[in-house]
Amino acid sequence: xxxxxxxxxxxxxxxxxxxxxxxxxxxxxxxxxxxxxxxxxxxxxxxxxxxxxxxxxxxxxxxxxxxxxxxxxxxxxxxxxxxxxxxxxxxxxxxxxxxxxxxxxxxxxxxxxxxxxxxxxxxxxxxxxxxxxxxxxxxxxxxxxxxxxxxxxxxxxxxxxxxxxxxxxxxxxxxxxxxxxxxxxxxxxxxxxxxxxxxxxxxxxxxxxxxxxxxxxxxxxxxxxxxxxxxxxxxxxxxxxxxxxxxxxxxxxxxxxxxxxxxxxxxxxxxxxxxxxxxxxxxxxxxxxxxxxxxxxxxxxxxxxxxxxxxxxxxxxxxxxxxxxxxxxxxxxxxxxxxxxxxxxxxxxxxxxxxxxxxxxxxxxxxxxxxxxxxxxxxxxxxxxxxxxxxxxxxxxxxxxxxxxxxxxxxxxxxxxxxxxxxxxxxxxxxxxxxxxxxxxxxxxxxxxxxxxxxxxxxxxxxxxxxxxxxxxxxxx
Numbered sequence: 001x002x003x004x005x006x007x008x009x010x011x012x013x014x015x016x017x018x019x020x021x022x023x024x025x026x027x028x029x030x031x032x033x034x035x036x037x038x039x040x041x042x043x044x045x046x047x048x049x050x051x052x053x054x055x056x057x058x059x060x061x062x063x064x065x066x067x068x069x070x071x072x073x074x075x076x077x078x079x080x081x082x083x084x085x086x087x088x089x090x091x092x093x094x095x096x097x098x099x100x101x102x103x104x105x106x107x108x109x110x111x112x113x114x115x116x117x118x119x120x121x122x123x124x125x126x127x128x129x130x131x132x133x134x135x136x137x138x139x140x141x142x143x144x145x146x147x148x149x150x151x152x153x154x155x156x157x158x159x160x161x162x163x164x165x166x167x168x169x170x171x172x173x174x175x176x177x178x179x180x181x182x183x184x185x186x187x188x189x190x191x192x193x194x195x196x197x198x199x200x201x202x203x204x205x206x207x208x209x210x211x212x213x214x215x216x217x218x219x220x221x222x223x224x225x226x227x228x229x230x231x232x233x234x235x236x237x238x239x240x241x242x243x244x245x246x247x248x249x250x251x252x253x254x255x256x257x258x259x260x261x262x263x264x265x266x267x268x269x270x271x272x273x274x275x276x277x278x279x280x281x282x283x284x285x286x287x288x289x290x291x292x293x294x295x296x297x298x299x300x301x302x303x304x305x306x307x308x309x310x311x312x313x314x315x316x317x318x319x320x321x322x323x324x325x326x327x328x329x330x331x332x333x334x335x336x337x338x339x340x341x342x343x344x345x346x347x348x349x350x351x352x353x354x355x356x357x358x359x360x361x362x363x364x365x366x367x368x369x370x371x372x373x374x375x376x377x378x379x380x381x382x383x384x385x386x387x388x389x390x391x392x393x394x395x396x397x398x399x400x401x402x403x404x405x406x407x408x409x410x411x412x413x414x415x416x417x418x419x420x421x422x423x424x425x426x427x428x429x430x431x432x433x434x435x436x437x438x439x440x441x442x443x444x445x446x447x448x449x450x451x452x453x454x455x456x457x458x459x460x461x462x463x464x465x466x467x468x469x470x471x472x473x474x475x476x477x
Contacts, residue, residue: 050447053090053102056082056112056411061425063113064092065386065400074378074426075400082112084407087445092401105450107411110439111425113381114400115174115408116353117388118343120292120313123178124149124157124191125346126164127470137267137322140347149182151476154190156469157182161191163466165198168343168351170454171435174201174408174443175389175398177342179235179261179292181207188219196227199448201408203392205261207235211248213255220256229444231258231394233290238262238275247282259288259311259393266293266324276301285310290392292342293318294332295325302328306335311391314383316359318344326367329360330374340388341380354433357384361430377427411440413452 062082064075069092071077081096082089098104125145132144168176178195182188188206195202204224208215220232234253236246246262253260264275276297279285285308292313297305305312314327332339341360343351357380364373375383389399398408412429414420419432441449448455 050103051101052086052445053099054084054407054442054445054447055096055098055102055104056084056107056409057098057104059107059112059411060109061111062092062401063111063381063426063429064402065114065382066402069402072378074381076426080112082107082401082409084409084442084445087407089401089403089405089407089409091403105411105440109413109415111412111414111429112401113410113412113429114385114398115410115441115443116172116384117340117392117399118168118173118176118351118353119290119340119388119391120315120342120344121164121168121176121178121348121351122180122345123161123164123168123176123195124152124180124182126160126167126466127152127156127473128346129349131346133321135322137324138269140322144346148473151473152182152187153469153472154186156473157187158190158194159462159465159469161194162198163462164345164351165195165200165202166454166457166459166462168353169198169200169441169443169448170438171351171353172410172412172438172441173343173351173353174410174441175203175392175394176200177203177205177233177261177290177392179205179207179263181209181235183209185215185219189223192219192223192227192230196230199229199443199446201229201398201406201443203231203233205233205235205259207237208249211245211252213248213252216252217256220258232256233259233261235261238264238278238291239270239273240278241273243278243282246278246284250282250284253288259290260284261290262292264291264294265296266319266322268296268325271296276304279310280304287311287393292344293324293327295319295327297328299331302331302335302337305332306337310337311393312337312339313342313391314339314360315342315344316363317356318342318347320359320363321347321349326363329364330368333374333379338387338391339383340391341383352435353384354430354435354437357381357430357433377430380430381426407442407445409440409442410438412437413439 062077062080064070066075069075080094083091083096128144128148132140224230224232234249236249238246250260287309289310294312360380365371386399389395397406416437419437439452
């Protein structure tokens, strides 16, 4: 940051973050600009006026994820409009009247559905995309994440988080949970600012390396709470050797009224840590517990999660890349455990949520050698939206297009070489879809992507800054 030669009144970090949130909302009132992607032949920046009321007009198919609004478990409505007002879903129906001053978006021929919920990621790991491709989980830690984490600067971290967050948005992700083991306060501040500036709805799950409730409280109160779309969790690594730390983390989470978020049994070698037993002993089993990966659990452990309404995250692409194993998803379903989908950061290499959904189906079928095994298409679409929202305890706000919920919406364009011709659109969303089919993305009613382009984002600059930061990171070895 350059110094200002003119003395200015001091501003707190809360002021700065609150100001950032306000600045992010300003385009809604003044108009937004959809900028073309690097290398495209489209016209230059195009001003697109938007108000606080937006009508998506004439969608060929709306997947509401609310059976009360449409047919089947996905609540399908054909030839329908979606009205968003003041950041919330106001109505879904046919031939809705556009209120005075509403911005009307032509959605004819397109599909509309809730935005995707990424329930587990590590955005900063964009710094090491494509790295350590021959490593398992422990090789990934040793040769990729641990060395890179130690060389991060606030500026570099901001570049990597911004790059990955925008990549997620363009894939249709409107909500994400970021599990972060970054410890220095200036790095944490930079991380949260990057998340806030992306416009995505986010949860910052903070792992403190020692029992430090004061730092957790400070980060939540001063950095996350001032961001309108931000929320907080306490992260941990459940293990017998760290049970004292796990207990301190759980106590802090209870004091703050937030979820505890832990990696659990990603590898079979971690069984010696007895993570489920530890979580039970400290009293954490319950609806405020979110466990990630959860691959190598016994029947009894899955039953314990179900009995206490604990939540889980499935990360199939990451688990495949690291050779970690296959989550027993059918058993979780049979027991009634709420499960969301997670991209899991660097071990996904890109934020391709369409690939994640397809893999969530394909991995289970390959493992079971049965095409009828859970999840089917409608199951994985629910896991990607309402199911993910349920897993992180925000289904009362997002995950479906139920009137009154926040307007986190994606518009999908099926008129593409990879998607057409129409056969069965719901299945094609999962099996044909790619990020480039995401035409528009709205978070809290604000457009982040329109006409296939991120709004008011110079993507070439974002990439250049991340490349430069990565170069400096490598040079610091």
